[in-house]
Amino acid sequence: MAKHGFKAIQALDKAYVLHTYARANVAFVKGKGARLQDTQGKDYIDFGSGIGVASLGHSPKALQKALKKSAKTLIHTSNLYYIEPQAKLAARLVEYYKRGSSDKAQWRVFFGNSGAEANECAIKIARKFGEKSGRYKIITLDSSFHGRTIATLKATGQDKFHKHFAPFPDGFVRAKNLADIPNKIDSQTIAVLLELVQGEGGINALDKKQVQDLAKILKEQNILLIIDEVQSGIYRSGEIFASKVYGIEPDVITMAKGLAGGVPIGACMTRLVDVFESGDHGSTFGGNFLSTNAGLAVLKTLEKMRKDKVLDVAIKYFHTKLDSVLKHYPAIFSKRVGLGLMCGLQVRNGEILTQIISVCLQHRVLVLRSGGNVLRFLPPLNITKGEIDEGFVRLIHALKELKIPQKPKNTK
Ligand SMILES: Cc1ncc(COP(=O)(O)O)c(C=O)c1O
Structure with a gap:
């Protein structure tokens, strides 16, 4: 658990940090792989990796070792x-x-x-x-x-x-x-x-x-x-x-x-x-x-x-998942965009996109916005199949809660 609860962190931030960011109401305290944990101990699947930065996910062993070595030398x-x-x-x-x-x-x-x-x-x-x-x-x-x-x-x-x-x-x-x-x-x-x-x-x-x-x-x-x-x-x-x-x-x-x-x-x-x-x-x-x-x-x-082609496998699997969402929710999304694990789903309008991002946060999966009403995904490059599966389960739960006509199409 965090030393300071969320409210205390938020108050300190609002008082002393310049207000250049529209922050979501959450603060994370630790992470492992594609998972993050917030101040209340709730876990999230991170499909954004800090806007494409945590390429090996959170607290990866290889990075820990390199940073320790630098700190010591x-x-x-x-x-x-x-x-x-x-x-x-x-x-x-x-x-x-x-x-x-x-x-x-x-x-x-x-x-x-x-x-x-x-x-x-x-x-x-x-x-x-x-x-x-x-x-x-x-x-x-x-x-x-x-x-x-x-x-x-x-x-x-x-x-x-x-x-x-x-x-x-x-x-x-x-x-x-x-x-x-x-x-x-x-x-x-x-x-x-x-x-x-x-x-x-x-x-x-x-x-x-x-x-x-x-x-x-x-x-x-x-x-x-x-x-x-x-x-x-x-x-x-x-x-x-x-x-x-x-x-x-x-x-x-x-x-x-x-x-x-x-x-x-x-x-x-x-x-x-x-x-x-x-x-x-x-x-x-x-x-x-x-x-x-x-x-x-x-x-x-x-x-x-x-x-080792591990990256190719992750890319293909992530795309398959996006394609499935696209197929089942045609009222929300119009196409898949991007390249590799820099990918997205074109959302039919901006209001829905704003809703998706906030409902996804409630369902504990982090997704990003891009211009032109695109829901953006920049997951860690070493994200596992299990983490992808869990993230998409949460995403689908979130989509089911949206306040728009979004009856999933029957796809047999
Ligand atoms: C394509 C591209 N160029 C440049 C930048 C700026 O990078 P930084 O925020 O590290 O200065 C970004 C950041 O999002 C970017 O996506």
Whole structure:
């Protein structure tokens, strides 16, 4: 049981934490695998993994071991000195990315602490790369999400986030969709920044052929392709990066969320290894012993799960469950969306979606919202069959309570 009850935690939070989050009325005290326990001792199935972060679930053994080792030896020394796990993590990321690929370029990695920082790094690489030719514009998509710093907010293609925070840096151009990107290219365009599966924009997986065609056009025009894999990266698609599923060779890939299983980390990986010189970019915390030891433990576990096909099995099983919900509740859902364990169900209207999320919480299964009325699922990647089954039983109980016409269809 928690030292403080829920009401005390809530009161303290309301008094002292800035009110930037619309929090659900629950506080968790511990977790194991895909299960969480709240202050009252009630258990929940976590189909959100802290918005795609707890890639190995809660308190996984591999991460405990890595964090203990760091705590006992070194947590932080700064980037003034060499850091062995940082170098090793960079090497693993490059090695796993290049596995089975024809990409002969050398790649290197910069480490920060978040997705927004990873994207800031990518934007700076693009700006410096284009400096001599006077090119600086970066094209991004409608409904995209790239972060909350001033530059990554401007890159984010959703006006609702821009209100109140102007002026923004110049040089971000919005395209309606993939087909519209070539129309937005001009002599000052240096890069296109894309999520292959828009995480906040409706778990919208872009069309593979269209992405490949765009990649070709950009290469011909010496325009960089930056892929934001902050949410889709680190095996969420079934592969280390969704870029591999799409069969493209970007110039920059950014990542964060699942990379260290919950320890803050962000990384920007690029083939443009000579653009930055010493002093061009940096981070106090980025890539320290704690986060990169955690990253090494997470990558090792997930790479083994990929090799052993355990990840594929979990993905297929989760999709089967989603398809069954879709089939039985056609009045609520219209289609399954996404890729791998970054998936969702399109809900027929926003009010129902709000109801679903809150009723699911009462039935102790955590699910997420995405844009475009999508119920989003980002479960731990090592979620077990039993945890999936139990989560879906709870989800169905919740759906049965919704106040809408939702008679399950008879499907024999
Ligand atoms: C695709 C994408 N890019 C960037 C970000 C920003 O990451 P962070 O919140 O770690 O700064 C997010 C966060 O949700 C994201 O989904």
